[in-house]
Amino acid sequence: MPNRERRKYSYTPLAEAVMRVGQKVNFYGVVAEYEQPKPTRGRDLLCTMTVIDMSYNSPGLRVLFFAPEVDMMPRVRDLGDVIRFHRIQMKSHLGAPQATGNPNMGSSFAVLRGCEGGDYVPYHDSSRSGCTVEASDRNIVGLLRTWASSHPIDTLAGTSKYMKQIKDVNVDSYFDVCCKILFVSEQGAENNAVMYVWDGTDASPACLDPSDQSESGDPGQELWSAKQLAVPVDVMRGFPALGTVLPLDPSGMADDDFGPQLPVAGDWVKLRNIGCRVRKGLYEGVLHHGSKIGILSPSAQAVQNCERAYEERLASDALRLPQWCPQPPQSILVTGYDHVKVSALREVLTYPEVTYKFRCMVRVMATWPSDVLDFCVPKDDGAAQPRDHLEQGDFVFAVRLTLEDPTARLHVFLYGEDAVEFFVGCPAANLRHQGHTVGVLKRKVDRLLGVTEHGPRNPPWVTCCLKSYYLDKDHPRETRRYRVFGTRFPG
């Protein structure tokens, strides 16, 4: 544009910018923290970030950028990327400098990759006609890239007094968590997405929330027997084998039309200021208006720590066990296959072969039927006769157990001879005529379910063997079922 005078911008080092409270400034910076656009109580969306440069490396400058639409605010892909702002307002908040931008007051931005040797074309900018990058701009960007390559930006990310791992979450307080997004589902008529997040650790067994009580007379069994996660098995197959997958409800962050800008599967994020609740005996993360979704680089220390710890877990027989089961593990159930590696229930659920055998460390959350009186049913060939005319030998155990470990819940069947072996000394019978057997069964089942005189149930960790099978050989995966075998409850 030789015949038009080009506006010349001067860029202020951050150390100087923070001295110019009340003025509008232009600056370049390296993004050290970035939180996704989210709704505000006002008309605009807000995205926040911390930028640094060689003059102002720590703690960096907080930038708040408001805009009515997501596309009008900087969409930073990775920490360490370079950002340029024009006409951004310097302010002070509680003694700390901060900058606010808003297209309404003429603010504009351009974001470029942060890696050395990268090009000088912004991958996102606010100008309709494309923004200008001159030789002086390339110089600044190059200097920042070189400087950033020798200054890990990671020091800020992943540390706060609120930081928790998934194994330590509880309903009592708000917290932060660094985690990987495994899956984001659209579901329900409200089109509410659910995010499923993971950090390689195991959530503790949740106490049944009093507000989570079922209204039926059944003491909570129905809740406990609910299957987990509305995640298709094919999706779950892509999940890591171990570690809790925590569902996260972002709807509390929404404001009328806008939800938060959600990350996608595979991203690592730092969730800030989130809560937790218990639904059907399982933890669920909850975002609220004050929550934030910050991005993390795969190279971030927090991410590396998660991945390294997880690799260690995978490789160690002892660390593979649920993190909340007693060490060394003890079990009131006995299996004959103690040398066999323990599988997590997610591995059982996603195993590629449909007929297979596993050993698991689980808790028995519920039985169905819930009354041991109904544990035995007439065999098929006797079903036509009145129940009272049947011989004892005409009955068979048919019980469904809900098993839980930190990775999944699973319905398994305890049937026939496997059940007779399991209950040791309690043959199948018309239990309505077998008071003694019923008493023995009831005591065993109560111990399995962790029933106590008063207070919430707390099922003990037990080892058990499972085998998978199918009902229809033409559709083995669709009709896969699981049975307990090779497992005894002596005493």
Added chain:
DNA sequence: TTTTGGGG
């Protein structure tokens, strides 16, 4: 035009 949120 000047909010919103501003780490808790």
